[in-house]
Amino acid sequence: MALNTYVVEGGIGKCVAFTALLPKLVEKSGQNVQIYTPYIDCFAFNPGVAMAYEQSIPMNDPRIQASDNLIYCEPYKSNFSLGKQHIIQSFCELMGVEYDLTMTPKIYTSHLKDTYIEWLEKKGITGKYMLVQFSGGQTPFAQLGNPYQSIDPSRNYPIYLAQKVISGLKAQYPNVAIIDCTMSNEPGYAGTIKYEGPWAGIHELIKRAEGFISIYSWINHFLAFAKVSGIVLWGSTRWTQFGYSHNKNMHFHMGDKWDESKFSPNDPRNIMIDPDAVIQAYIEKVEHKYSDKTKLNVCCLVA
Numbered sequence: 001m002a003l004n005t006y007v008v009e010g011g012i013g014k015c016v017a018f019t020a021l022l023p024k025l026v027e028k029s030g031q032n033v034q035i036y037t038p039y040i041d042c043f044a045f046n047p048g049v050a051m052a053y054e055q056s057i058p059m060n061d062p063r064i065q066a067s068d069n070l071i072y073c074e075p076y077k078s079n080f081s082l083g084k085q086h087i088i089q090s091f092c093e094l095m096g097v098e099y100d101l102t103m104t105p106k107i108y109t110s111h112l113k114d115t116y117i118e119w120l121e122k123k124g125i126t127g128k129y130m131l132v133q134f135s136g137g138q139t140p141f142a143q144l145g146n147p148y149q150s151i152d153p154s155r156n157y158p159i160y161l162a163q164k165v166i167s168g169l170k171a172q173y174p175n176v177a178i179i180d181c182t183m184s185n186e187p188g189y190a191g192t193i194k195y196e197g198p199w200a201g202i203h204e205l206i207k208r209a210e211g212f213i214s215i216y217s218w219i220n221h222f223l224a225f226a227k228v229s230g231i232v233l234w235g236s237t238r239w240t241q242f243g244y245s246h247n248k249n250m251h252f253h254m255g256d257k258w259d260e261s262k263f264s265p266n267d268p269r270n271i272m273i274d275p276d277a278v279i280q281a282y283i284e285k286v287e288h289k290y291s292d293k294t295k296l297n298v299c300c301l302v303a
Helices: 012-029 087-095 110-122 159-172 201-207 218-226 275-291
Strands: 004-008 033-037 049-054 069-073 129-133 177-180 212-215 231-233 248-250
Touching (some): 012 087, 012 218, 069 087, 129 159, 201 218, 212 218, 231 275
Parallel strands (some): 129 212
8 A cells, every 4th residue: 555646737627537436546546546736626525635735835845745755747747648548548557557437537526516506596507507618727826916818729619619619509499598607807708607716616517517618627527527519619628639529629720530641730710610600519519418318428539
């Protein structure tokens, strides 16, 4: 038995993805592991985690120094950068555990259920709802008192296209509330209700949502465990590396299958997906949800 502490850095999405490894890491070490990360909420209440330490705690803290092994995890500086591995597959290779397609992220947020219910009541949402997220690229901490700035166009579905999607959805589903899950300083949209609350609470919202439409981001990783499928809009990132096959993955240059020959990470058109196509894809996903009673396929895509 060994007390292993894993240093998991990066954004929320990467941290959520790493949770897919925890059962195998626990088995490998013979006991629960520790995590050192900027996003402890990704690991809170996880049955395989003995303790999660926020990275403001110094590395020489006695609880961290008590580890038998300190293990740094950075797929972006590994074979992942060659574009041929899913993020979970890359983590597995780095951590020395076997990768398989049944591995999915798992986060535990039931402690936020009451907060989620209170927020819905406060906003007068008593019936069905869906989630949207059309911008991103910042940490939850950056929104506090700061204007939203993003120099990466692939992290933002253009505002005028997003508004066309929302207007089309309101026409199709007039009795379904649309909750905007972007942060407080990011653009808002007519016909939506901006989410207010802890970012991990969005996982509780997702569990009971009709569906979602999102740019590629941490919400994409939330959905695998929540078993809700929807539409993911991809820009300069491969869905074969960050996506999941139960979602409809959309890209300006290609259809249902990934075509590497059509992918250029620097092409500014990557995220310019036809809003009518997005609306139609969502309609098909929602209808499929009610016609197909089988369990969602939550396997990760591989290149």
